[in-house]
Amino acid sequence: MIAVIMLQIIVASALSALGVFVFFHNPRSPVNRAFLFLTTPVAIWLFGFSFGYLSHDAATALFWFKCAYLGVIFISLSTYAFSVFYTKRLKQKPLIYAGLALGVIFLLLLLTNNTIFLDGLYRYAWGYYPKAGRYYWLFLVYFFPYAILLGYNLFTWRSEKQSPIENRVTSLLGAAFILAYFGATDFLPTLGINLLPIQPLGFIPIGIWIALVGYTVLQYRIWDVSLVAHKTVYYITLSTIIALVYTTIFVFSQSIFQKGLDKELLIFNTIVFLAMSFVLSFLKEKTQHFIDIIFYRQKINETSILQNLEHELVSLVDLSILVKRVTDVLHKDIGSKTVTLLMRQDDRGPLFVVLKTTIQGKHARLPIRLLSAREFFNKLITTKRDVSDEELLKLPEYKRVKRSGGNIFRLYKSELCVPLIRRGHLLGIIFLGSRFKKRGYDSHLRKVLMKMANTLAVAIENAELYHEVKAVSDMKSDILTVVSHQLRTPVTSIRWGLHLIQKGTYGALPEKLIEPFEQVFETNLETVRMIDRLLDVSRLERGNLQFEMERFDIALVIEDTISEMRAIAKNKNIKLIFKSFVPSIHIIADPERLRDVLEILIDNAIKYSPDDKTIRVTLENASFTREEMYYNHDVKKQTGIKISVTDEGIGISPDDQRKLFGKFFRGKNAQSFDTTGLGIGLAYAKSLILRLKGAIEVKSKVGEGTTVSLYLPT
Known part of the structure; x- marks a missing residue:
């Protein structure tokens, strides 16, 4: 008996930890908040019933069961709310508000000891259990429709052509919730139906549910585990300190107030509790920056390095400098043991050439033919995202390209492949090997790398365009220079000939021809100026002026x-x-x-x-x-x-x-x-x-x- 109760307490503790764990990964995310809202009432239910089973008298047991029902009332609603935010069906939010209003009604019935909801206790061989009131069935009518709506949301979301990973995650979460709802068998003893010689085992499906969600988190990196663990420990420690301070004040206040002044004591402690809650929030905001520095220094540095690189890429037009800079940052600053950058020979050419690689050996520098890995390259264009070696082997969507993709991963000793896609065309690919100190590529770093890759694709396109324009401009300048030089010699000769005629070298010029010759000479002089200016423009463009x-x-x-x-x-x-x-x-x-x-x-x-x-x-x-x-x-x-x-x-x-x-x-x-x-x-x-x-x-x-x-x- 005790072993079963302790197991239930362990499941409740694990569920609470998972809820806090996910929430502090990104407190601003509606999905993360909804997940905390989901786990909290379930944990209250499990803790409350565990302490109820351990109670030796009816009054204590009834107190703990009522505490447990503070969570039970909102369990179904909270699971439905999670499905609304996870599937982005925000138009269903009015149903959540309606459920909250109904939940508050049942909560008032519970707190006012109204027997139409809970009517005392059953006494079974294994202990006390809450007894349903005559209108308890109304609570069940409120409880189970939200479970049906949860299933509907997950099923329709999966059928709306999401990505294969999203479909896989949704399937696992759906299976987890179906198992969790087998915990509703705990309602049977409340209705007087006792099928087991021990306490109800509804916590077991909940434990399986935790395992499935945990597997989903780890396998598909829905939340960044390593980072959240640090922050979770920090906030739990901070909350414990605040709780100890509050408890000390609470005990001290009891010695101040005389017996019989329970109302004043309640008001005083309520004020202290609100004040301590404010202090907790204040400390959280003030210490957030320092916690990020302590636990997230590596993350902050990596993000800063890649963001600075993005700014550099925008201004670089020399392809060789651009490629060298990217390789150096990924190899030296991000810590990738091997870095290889492939680029397509032209927009739709059949070859991918190695622009830069840190791998020794001539095989790693040979070009890759498109035909040898066409399916893998096409998959990169279709998914428009990076892929790791593990995902290539495990995910069903990469089943057909596992072999061709795996060969390239092995050739470049890679752990992660980041495509460079621009306007639906694959311009190139970055292959990254494992990182020093076994740090790996978490979801945050992969997002930043993809953002940098998008900027790099634009920079490569701009560099190629710049060289094309420069080639045309150089050719135009060459033509301009040649033509100007070829024109200047005869035009200059004409000017000197006109000058000699005007001076009378070939005899006196008739009076009627003097003015026309002056006009011709001025026009010739203007032509020489234009040619000289054209030559200067050409020299200026080339930087030779x-x-x-x-x-x-x-x-x-x-x-x-x-x-x-x-x-x-x-x-x-x-x-x-x-x-x-x-x-x-x-x-x-x-x-x-x-x-x-x-x-x-x-x-x-x-x-x-x-x-x-x-x-x-x-x-x-x-x-x-x-x-x-x-x-x-x-x-x-x-x-x-x-x-x-x-x-x-x-x-x-x-x-x-x-x-x-x-x-x-x-x-x-x-x-x-x-x-x-x-x-x-x-x-x-x-x-x-x-x-x-x-x-x-x-x-x-x-x-x-x-x-x-x-x-x-x-």
Whole structure:
């Protein structure tokens, strides 16, 4: 008899531990909360009945059985509530609230000693047992429909094409709950039906239920066992300390209050209990960070390392550097003994080549043919998740690919395979060997690794796209350079020929040909400038354009440039005015490149302004943000100077302003106003200014004019 009761107490303790264990894994998860709500009333029932069996008198036994019924009332409702949150059928929550309301009614009947619910005790050969009241059947009507709804939820959830693992877990949980409901046979002695010579054995199905749930947790890693154990021990210890403090206060308060003041004692202890509950919550919040550091330092470090790696991957465009960085982090920081990164040769090619591996030997570096492992690779695309060597061998969904997948796992000495999938295509695969110190890959680390793999897939795609674009750009620059060089030689020869004719080397030029020859010479000179600019653009793109940095007076460079441009402005009777709002100021830059930029801006202002207008050039102090720093947080503005060129010309439309600094772009109104030009001047000017660590901006209104401002650091 005693052995059976002790076994029941052990089952109740194990159930309580499992509920706390799961809850503290993730207290914010509705499923975890529902699981605690499920285990608590069952544990109260088992503990209450155990102490009732051990009681030597009817009054004590009745007290413990009533305590047990505080849990019994909510057992069926709590199991149903768990199924609602597990299967995500949140529209059924009103049924939970209705059950709580009915449960409260039965609870009031219990606490008020109303005999229509429980009517005293039976006295069996093995001990006392609660006796059903005349309306006890109403409680059974309330109890069993929720069991049916539980089964319905699990069955329909499994039939809705969940993943194979989810189906397996749901089947195991369903079987566990069916067994657990055999514990309802304990209702029979309450109705006067005694079939056994010993106490009812309803706790045995509950024990099997605990074993099945525990197996499911361990086998399918629903909850992270190693982490939760530490946190559970911590919270139990903390709760014990609070309970001891409260008990001490309770005992001390009894000596203060005189006998007969039970009401005052009750009020006092209620206040103390509420205060201690608040203290428990306060301590939990305040100590959470320290507990995480003590027990979860490794987890926090791993997550931080992989998150930092993700941020790095976004900015890397060199595939070799990217692959080396990922391999180093996984091998050295995460602690994987072996790391192998396979990548498809092209988007849909038949070969997977080894980009990087830490395994010694030539076999590990040979490419993998798609045909040899097509089914396994297709399964990775279908599941879109990682797979371990254990899952490959044990899970039914991998049965058909067990052989081909197992061969690759063995080749790369792997424990975990993480696919790199992008837009439904398998770009590559990371194979990770066992970890140092036998740490393994828990569910949390695997989630972080999959997140990193998704970022890596995007980074690989971006790197490939970057190299493709760069190849096209290099080819375009090559063509541009070759064509420009080939054009420059004959055009330069023509210029020198025209110059010799103008000088009279071949005889005096007739009067009527002098002006046409001057126009041809100016056009030829403009053509040479365009070709030189094309060559400079090509050199700038390749990084071959030389910059000679020196310290100089910026105002003098502006004045010299304006003096040179006045001859062109005079042809349209345009005034060029320069005004400086600062005393003499020196900057460090390349004066010749800056002169090129100013010539482009002033030339454009002259070209797109009607006759008899004014162009103003100003110099002033200003602060600015470099373009590459726009998206940085908390970036400080840089002090410098601002050069503005303002005209009264045709202006630029808002749509054209967004494209203004693109190569070979000319606005619609610009094309109709002046048909000459290639549209590379502003693109070239912006590239030069950025290389000088400055910035450029445009403000314009159609029909009113344009202001182009340059910013340079001082």
